Amino acid sequence: MSGAxxxxxxxxxGGPAVDVRLIDGAIAEILPSGSTPRPGETVVEGRDRILLPSFADVHVHLDSTRIGLPFRPHTGAPGVWSMMLNDRANWRTAEATIAERTTETLGRMIARGTTSARSYAQVDVDAGLERLHGVLAAKETHAERATVEVIAFPQAGLLREEGSFELLEEAMRQGADVVGGIDPCQLDRDPAKHLDLVFGLAERFDAPIDIHLHEPDQLARFSAELIVERTRALGMTGRVTVSHGYGLGELPREQLVPLLEQFAELDIAWATIAPAKPLPTLLLAEHGIRLGLGEDGQRDYWTPYGNADMLDRTWQLAFTNGFRRDEDIEHCMAVATVGGRSVLGTAPALRGRLDRPGLAVGDPADLQLIAGETVTSAIMDRLPDRTVLFRGAVVADGLDLVGAA
Known part of the structure; x- marks a missing residue:
């Protein structure tokens, strides 16, 4: 994609209108509006729309999606284990294969502005590597439209079912990019062993780590402290992400702040899905902690929510935090775009809640044009008039993909 x-x-x-020249997949020049195109240069009409970095969805379960299929009433019982069993009982009877579903949903995400994603692929004794292969198929199909990292994810834990760890190891051999973990205390009930397996595998494959943490307050704090210990001891600074972690947000400030200081010291990132009990989003920004946003499951066997649109999830992040001021709502957009890229290691961390990066000369030409008077109004209205660029080429327009996969 080297054409200008x-x-x-x-x-x-949302600032004054300009022209932006893209060359070799990067922003090459910022010019006055009305500049004359060069001979042979492709012109993308901004039409006074807002120019933003494209979205980075850093917590999505592509392997469980039912987007595009007939609506199915939610049947899961409360709790991670019960929900997982409900998924096991139903995922094979879907109206489409895993590869078809992951590819369809990723395409819809791209059409709505997401060009970077980190997706889980459930690896356990029930699914084997079938779900991993489905996510890898979607990644390959859309390779010219988006960058996708795949997490080998032990949804059922590593210790409850024999053979779980061996499957996780094989998933890394077969193309997964990130080693996953989940609820070391509450699910596997042996946090030291669980985390030793996860960190050991990451060390062996020279891979980053992403750990689901659904545990409540003090249990989450204990798990987080063990994660901090191993990150420091193994020199994994900048390579560990805690996903969810909403139990940590329930800690009293005198317990939370020292933990955040250690997260900042070791550059431990955080991924949120904008839950009903929000994280202390502005406090994370104050401590310089990398924070990204994701959609989690999308209309699957876990939840009826989710629609492949990160602009909707950005609205949810602002809403659940109770934000009303424009600068705070715009910070949610920064988290959903460049914040997510920082979690993936492709952009620096946001420098506080007023930082609005990603559109300077030299930045990647992974961009989106969205309609709206201001960034805040665009988040509120979520209009369909959008154009999405990946590496400087248009890959979607008006919520439809452009070009052959």
């Missing part, structure tokens, strides 16, 4: 592109008449982060 001129994005004409767009408003970076």
């Amino acid at each position: 592109v001129l994005v004409a008449g767009a408003r970076p982060w």
